[in-house]
Amino acid sequence: MIYFSDEALLRGLKNRRTDCIRQLYRDYFPLAKSIVERNSGNIQDAEDVFQDGIVVLYEKIVSDSVSLKCSLKTYFYAICKNIWMQRLDRKWRLLYQDDFVSEPSEEYDPFSFTVHEEKLEKKRLFQEHFLDLPEDCQKIIRMYLAQVPFREIAEKMNFKNEAYAKTRKYLCKNILRKKILTDPRYKMFIHYE
Amino acid sequence: MSKREKLHEWIDRYNNRDLTGEELAVFLEMMNHDHRILEEVRLDEELNSALEERDILDLRKKIRKVYAGKQVKRSPGTRIILMAATLLILLSIEGVIFYLTHSAGNHGSPDIVSKKITLQEKYGGFGQSQWNLTSGQKVFPLLRSDKTVSPGIELQDEIISFGLLASYQPNKAMENLIGTTCRSGNFKMLKSPGSSAFSRNSTILFSWKTGINEETSLVVENNTGNTVYESVSNFNQSVYLKTNFLEPGLYYYKVMSKDEVFCFGKFMVQ
Numbered sequence: 001m002i003y004f005s006d007e008a009l010l011r012g013l014k015n016r017r018t019d020c021i022r023q024l025y026r027d028y029f030p031l032a033k034s035i036v037e038r039n040s041g042n043i044q045d046a047e048d049v050f051q052d053g054i055v056v057l058y059e060k061i062v063s064d065s066v067s068l069k070c071s072l073k074t075y076f077y078a079i080c081k082n083i084w085m086q087r088l089d090r091k092w093r094l095l096y097q098d099d100f101v102s103e104p105s106e107e108y109d110p111f112s113f114t115v116h117e118e119k120l121e122k123k124r125l126f127q128e129h130f131l132d133l134p135e136d137c138q139k140i141i142r143m144y145l146a147q148v149p150f151r152e153i154a155e156k157m158n159f160k161n162e163a164y165a166k167t168r169k170y171l172c173k174n175i176l177r178k179k180i181l182t183d184p185r186y187k188m189f190i191h192y193e
Numbered sequence: 194m195s196k197r198e199k200l201h202e203w204i205d206r207y208n209n210r211d212l213t214g215e216e217l218a219v220f221l222e223m224m225n226h227d228h229r230i231l232e233e234v235r236l237d238e239e240l241n242s243a244l245e246e247r248d249i250l251d252l253r254k255k256i257r258k259v260y261a262g263k264q265v266k267r268s269p270g271t272r273i274i275l276m277a278a279t280l281l282i283l284l285s286i287e288g289v290i291f292y293l294t295h296s297a298g299n300h301g302s303p304d305i306v307s308k309k310i311t312l313q314e315k316y317g318g319f320g321q322s323q324w325n326l327t328s329g330q331k332v333f334p335l336l337r338s339d340k341t342v343s344p345g346i347e348l349q350d351e352i353i354s355f356g357l358l359a360s361y362q363p364n365k366a367m368e369n370l371i372g373t374t375c376r377s378g379n380f381k382m383l384k385s386p387g388s389s390a391f392s393r394n395s396t397i398l399f400s401w402k403t404g405i406n407e408e409t410s411l412v413v414e415n416n417t418g419n420t421v422y423e424s425v426s427n428f429n430q431s432v433y434l435k436t437n438f439l440e441p442g443l444y445y446y447k448v449m450s451k452d453e454v455f456c457f458g459k460f461m462v463q
Contacts, residue, residue, distance in 0.1 A: 016252050018259070025259045051256050058252055126243040127253055134379050135405050135453070145245050170198050177236065 006072040013054070014061045024054060028073060032080045039088055049087070052120045053080040079115065086117035094188060122189055129179040137172035144169050200230070201237075208238050254452060261454055262418070263366055360442030364416045367445040367457065375456040379404020382448070384431075386460035391436050393462055400431040401448050401456065409450050416443045426451070436462050 004012055004023055012020030032050040033043065041049075056079050060066045068075060130138065136157065143153050154165035180186050203220050206212040212220055224231045244250070375382045384400035391397060399411050411432040413422040421439065424432045439462045448456045 016248065016255060018255050021252075021255050022259050025256075025263070047260060051253065054256060055249055055252065058249070062248075122239065123243045123246075123249075124253070126240050127246075127250055130244055131250065131254060131257070135403075135407070136379065141244060142247070145241060166202075167198070170201055173201070173240075176240070180236070180240070 006068065009072060010061055010066060010068075013058055016058070021054070024076075025050070028053075028076050028080075031073065031077050032084075035077070035081050035084050039084060041084065041088070045084070045087075048121070048124065049080050049084050052083050052117075052124060055120065055124075056083070056115055082115050083117050083120065086115065087121065090118060091188075118189070121185070125183060125185055126180060129176055129183070132179070133172065133176060137168075137175065140165070140169050140172050141176070201233075204230075204234050204237050207234060208241060258454070261370060360416060360440065361461065362416055363443060364418060364445065367414070367416075367418070367459070370457040371445075371459055373457060375458070380455045382456050382458070385456075385458050386446075388459055388461075390461040390463050393436055393439065393441070395436045395462075397434045397436065397460065398431065399434065399446065399448070402430055403450070403455065407450050409448060409455070411446060411448055413439075413444050413446045415440075416445070 002019065004020055009020050009023065013024070029046070029050050032053060033046040036042070036046040036049055053076060057066070057076060066075075130141070133141075140153060140157065143156070144150075148156075150162045150165045150169070153169070154160070154162050157165065157168075159165045159168065203212060203216070207217070207220055224234065380401065380403050382399075382401045384398050386397050386399070401409070403409060406428065408426040408428055409430060410426040411422075411424040411434070412420055413434065414420050421444070422434065441462050443459060443461050445457065445459045447454050447458075
């Protein structure tokens with residue numbers, strides 16, 4: 001089994017290598033789990049925080065904004081803690097709305113991270129539901145967003161005509177929209193706003 | 194085109210900055226009067242922006258795969274304790290078998306296997322074939338019969354039952370995945386073992402349809418998560434699996450393509 005150094009892990013994550021993700025999971029997931037479980041969360045929350053943490057780290061690598069002055073493990077720990085503390089705070093505020101919390105609390109920010117926890121969760125929700133769609137629906141929506149003309153979509157997907165491609169795109173997006181709107185996590189966003 | 198479809202076409206065009214002139218004015222007026230349209234527009238905009246991140250989607254897909262393949266990891270300390278406990282149990286089993294063999298007295302000192310065969314013959318066994326008489330190999334069944342046996346025999350029965358737990362022990366992580374996605378979208382499992390138990394010389398048929406033309410394969414793992422079989426990835430969408438190379442135990446299977454796991458399930462080999 002290959003063991004990646006911190007630098008190799010960063011390079012590997014930039015290329016979204018599965019073996020690097022596997023090592024990150026093996027070595028760093030217990031960190032996310034301990035942060036979450038010590039602060040009123042469960043294993044599902046830990047998996048969400050770990051996933052969001054990887055996405056934040058990936059975005060930072062891609063935008064060249066990772067400057068490691070400590071080990072990657074410490075850095076990742078700080079990202080996860082930042083995410084979970086903000087999330088916990090948001091959930092408490094949501095639960096008790098105007099009862100006793102009046103001012104937004106400061107975000108936990110030991111490394112001056114800018115992590116928009118709420119945006120992260122919303123994006124994860126959208127992307128997870130998208131990945132749950134049937135493969136052909138994913139393809140149609142992907143092509144539509146890449147501005148592939150409907151005529152070409154119809155050809156590539158073996159649809160009889162352009163109009164049918166349009167209808168299929170509408171149906172696929174509608175399935176996605178319904179999945180999101182009926183997800184209790186999305187309802188929390190609506191109420192919060 | 195339905196009314197709703199038309200509305201969504203307008204939302205798409207509005208978010209693509211494609212709606213102009215009179216159409217745009219009408220649409221803005223509609224948004225002002227109906228906040229639900231405004232919410233739909235917002236959702237659509239956010240959704241498009243999230244789905245345009247193809248690299249993040251690919252990353253999430255890979256993280257999901259890692260989650261799906263995860264197993265219950267044990268720390269080195271726990272592993273040492275478990276190994277020590279296993280050793281202790283094995284020694285105890287040997288001790289009890291030694292005691293039973295030697296306390297039989299009137300048969301002199303027969304070897305352990307022949308002693309067990311004698312008991313098997315005498316009391317009718319605990320289930321299907323317990324012992325392979327030609328090789329002397331133990332074949333542990335899952336079920337015990339309701340036959341009443343003497344206390345000495347019951348003790349040995351307990352020991353044997355204990356011995357088979359390890360390879361039949363359910364894997365919690367895999368158990369949680371069973372049944373998920375098997376009927377999602379266009380995927381459908383047409384023929385599966387359906388949690389059945391098979392003998393070691395059976396052939397199991399797995400058959401599925403994905404609805405789209407892509408290469409798929411069948412992967413079988415044992416209860417510790419080690420892959421014991423993987424079919425060649427092709428367009429066939431069916432696999433005949435011979436069980437003769439599988440040790441008795443609990444197995445998990447998954448039907449997957451290059452990018453996606455479609456279905457999880459399990460079966461047993463006795």
